[in-house]
Amino acid sequence: MPTLNNSFKIACALLATNTAFAHDWNSARPDSHAPISVMGDHTHNEGEFMVSYRNMQMDMNGLQDGTSSVSSQEVLDSGYMMSPTKMTMTMHMFGLMYAPSDKTTFMVMLPYIEKDMDMLSQMDMGMGVVDIETSMDSEGLGDIKVGALHNIFSEAGRKVHLNLMMSLPTGSIDETNNGAVMPYAMQLGSGTVDLLPGITYTAQQESFSYGAQAQATIRLGENDRDYSLGDRYKLQSWVLAPIHQRVSLSLRLAYEDWDTISGEDDELNAMMTPTADADLQGGNLLSAGLGMNITLPEGHRVAVEYNKELEQDLDGPQMAQDNTLTLAWQFAF
Secondary structure (H helix, E strand, O other), X not given: OOOHHXXXXXXXHHHXXXXXXXXXXXXXXXXXXXXXOOOOOOOOOOOOEEEEEEEEEXXXXXXXXXXEEEOHHHHHHOOOOXXXXXXXXXXXXXXXXXXXXXXXXXXXXXXXXXXXXXXXEEEEOOOOEEEEEEEEEEEEEOOOXXXXXXXXXXXXXXXXXXXXXXXXXXXXXXXEEOOEEOXXXXXXXXXXXXXXXXXXXXXXXXXXXXXXXXXXXXXXXXXXOOEEOOOEEEEEEEEEEEEEOOEEEEEEXXXXXXXXXXXXXXXXXXXXXXXXXXXXXXXEEXXXXXXXXXXXXXXXXXXXXXXXXXXXXXXXXXXXXXXXXXXXXXXXX
């Protein structure tokens, strides 16, 4: 298996990929949009609107320190009072896009988030140690993202636009369980205004399309609980091929790197569980996605993508990402 460093080089090479043969862009083709997990992949013509809904479910199973798996028993033996065993997150993302001109498309994304985490602790009952399984959950509005996509190049089936977005701190960072503040991963937002700069390249050939995107999440200051989530960086590239006039298949490769938390929430005990330890929240991840886009009459489009981790290197012990499934509907008019 390649190292994360080599995998990142591969992703960079994909970002730089270009071909000499192109034609005028055909937005009616099923491969005219990127895989559905790619946010802000396309712009619209003047006067066009698009509404969308995405349902994203991410599963995290087990723990990892660096590139090695760690058992819950090892976490408990190291001094933590509880160990996470499994986490799921479901995000309902509602989107609206409007293009006041051919150059600029405004974009708003409103997420509603549901999180569940299973925990394991142990208690000595005098006649032996007993495993105790508990769970916690949180639910509510996440951080709303607003901004614009601005075209800077369009020629012969190739396009480049800037992603000029920002995230507003509308998601709660005060979620509790039985009166106690829940760990960082169970909160619904960052608590800070975050800049989301990026650049997206797409190209369309006679028999396939491809693209690449570089994005960052830059946290501005600390939130009112005296911490700031780590900055994030993402590089991804994809290729799509039509298999029918209304259906295309896609393959996507993505590399993400994120810093650990700066500061800490004074109400969290870092030795309670690794998810409450601000020093154990950084890492990087290489993943691959397989998807399908389907165009329907009158501007409707449905899409699906299954994403699976290939490698991850975590500042652990930390919950390891397993897979993500995204289902979506879009309507342009």
